Amino acid sequence: MTLLRAENITVSEGDTPILHPVSLHLDPGEPLVVLGETGSGKSLLAQAIMGTLPKDLSPKGRVVLGDRLLDAARPAGFRPLWGREIAVLPQEPWLSLDPLMRAGAQVSEAHRLVRGLGAAEARAQAQEDLARLGLSGAEDRYPHQLSGGMAQRVAIAAARAGGARIVIADEPTKGLDAARRDEVADLLLAELAHGGGLLVITHDLALARRIGGRIIILREGKVVEAGVTRSVMAAPAKEYSRELIAADPETWAVRRKPPAFAAVLTATGLAAERGGNQLFSDISFDLSEGRILGVTGPSGCGKSTLGDVVLGLVRPAAGRVERAPGLPPTAFQKLYQDPVAAFPRHRTLGRTLADVARHHGQTQCQIDALMPRLGLAPVLLSRKPGAVSGGELQRLALLRLLLVRPKFIFADEPTSRLDPITQKQVIGLLTETAEGEGCAIMLVSHDAALVGATVDHVLSLAAPQKHTELNAPIVAGALQ
The missing domain is CATH 3.40.50.300 (P-loop containing nucleotide triphosphate hydrolases)
Structure with a gap:
């Protein structure tokens, strides 16, 4: 029946x-x-x-x-x-x-x-x-x-x-x-x-x-x-x-590792806790211009918390983060895992993006140029966040972030809502931003194949209080 x-x-x-x-x-x-x-x-x-x-x-x-x-x-x-x-x-x-x-x-x-x-x-x-x-x-x-x-x-x-x-x-x-x-x-x-x-x-x-x-x-x-x-x-x-x-x-070509330039930020001995439990400890790394650091690990292991610590949104239990001198606070940006919570619900997306562009010296032309690169239809700008799909909103969040022209992006599962075709397009734009703008990126993903093909180094968080040091590059698309 x-x-x-x-x-x-x-x-x-x-x-x-x-x-x-x-x-x-x-x-x-x-x-x-x-x-x-x-x-x-x-x-x-x-x-x-x-x-x-x-x-x-x-x-x-x-x-x-x-x-x-x-x-x-x-x-x-x-x-x-x-x-x-x-x-x-x-x-x-x-x-x-x-x-x-x-x-x-x-x-x-x-x-x-x-x-x-x-x-x-x-x-x-x-x-x-x-x-x-x-x-x-x-x-x-x-x-x-x-x-x-x-x-x-x-x-x-x-x-x-x-x-x-x-x-x-x-x-x-x-x-x-x-x-x-x-x-x-x-x-x-x-x-x-x-x-x-x-x-x-x-x-x-x-x-x-x-x-x-x-x-x-x-x-x-x-x-x-x-x-x-x-x-x-x-x-x-x-x-x-x-x-x-x-x-x-699984079918992507492995991205060629770029040369190292000046460090955008340096993390030393970072540790963080949640609810009295230690998520991670003794994490240290340098992240230079144009480089992409992959962050992997099971749900709840502290990947998003690590990003918040690096961005200064959460105080670490131990350790410190040093940023390159001369960069304004707006140079350090977060691409949220849940963009639906990061957009004003009662304003059109076009108005929100126009306000961001105006505040950072950009024009509508820049928005119009980025829309097709992210596979977004112009009609979406007339809608409010609740009237677009989760994947469309995630790409609009990336567009909004790129209007700021950041030097560091913490990208928290930026393709979790995207189909394979759009995912490849968005990751391509992120890597172009790293290489063309000299932007340093921390990329959080559960997809080992995506990480293996995209990033230059991997930081793998495991169960709380355990982690793998950042000391090995990507080799032939495998995590090491």
Whole structure:
């Protein structure tokens, strides 16, 4: 028996269609993957099926859920089913978590209010859920005390707590290392053993392969190819599908290491703590103009904290950071892992970028020149942050940063929301900025292949209180 059937789902902005008719079905025990580049309409499709589209977008089509027939144009009819029949794992955990509630309370609340468990049973179940996702001991932390990957896992636990048979997972492993990615994928797949339905929205080729089942590939709001995931990934029939799969970082050429110039900053004996626990200690390195330092390690090991220490946003527990003399504070910039939290929600993106350009002596011409280099359409400038995809917003965050013409960039998972094609384009622009502008870059990524092909040195953070010294260059694309 089909759990869910979506028929001729479309989404329009005014008179402009942005998602063309898409039909799909979910059967018990068989996952469905929707794969595509950033801005292809993947999340719009999920939101239309859930009835959660922004008010300025107009959906059409119908959704059959069990014995219920729902009109996509009337999203209020979907609300009674949220959490109970169908649940969504959101792409932006920071927006889905209550900043004033501890992690454990947010998960137990769903068990109590949606599933109807008693308070004690709900708390115990929440602890078990978090432990299964590698978050033992995190139940007393607030969202701002969690790394991006940890926040994503808390959001997953909270979304699943209602017991819905159908789960729509929108980029569920964004920001997670490979081990955590596979754990989350296996956790989602485990629900299928009980006759559940799973729809995974992703640009991650490795996740698509891990999930398996059937696949739909979207581009510019249209279905390009559909079929069995294993068959399509192994032998795609369409040119775009082949291009998308071939853009995997595993196929990238290794970047040639540039000569060393003057140091932009020097870190000596750095250590940091969080919640009384030491994240890392005794980290020292020099980073010169034009060089890229890769920072790797599992979620929660302190990668983002290291960047905040280097930028002076967090005081180190030990050690010091020295910057090259003569550089203004604005020369040191951070490209945030979650750009949705870094943009004013109620202003158009064009106005925000114009203000930054004006403040730093740039013009609209510079914005217009960077837009196509980042694969961004001019129409996005007239929208507010909530009306663009996560990947588009991440590239707009990079554009805003480049308007400042920094000498140092801490790029915190800058391609975690991007499909392989766009990811390669953005990393290319970052390396051009390093080499052409003499900018030093610390690049955080969970993708070992991307790091191996891009950076000059690697700093690998492991479990708290352990780290690998910065002393080995990239050799033949492998981390050493």
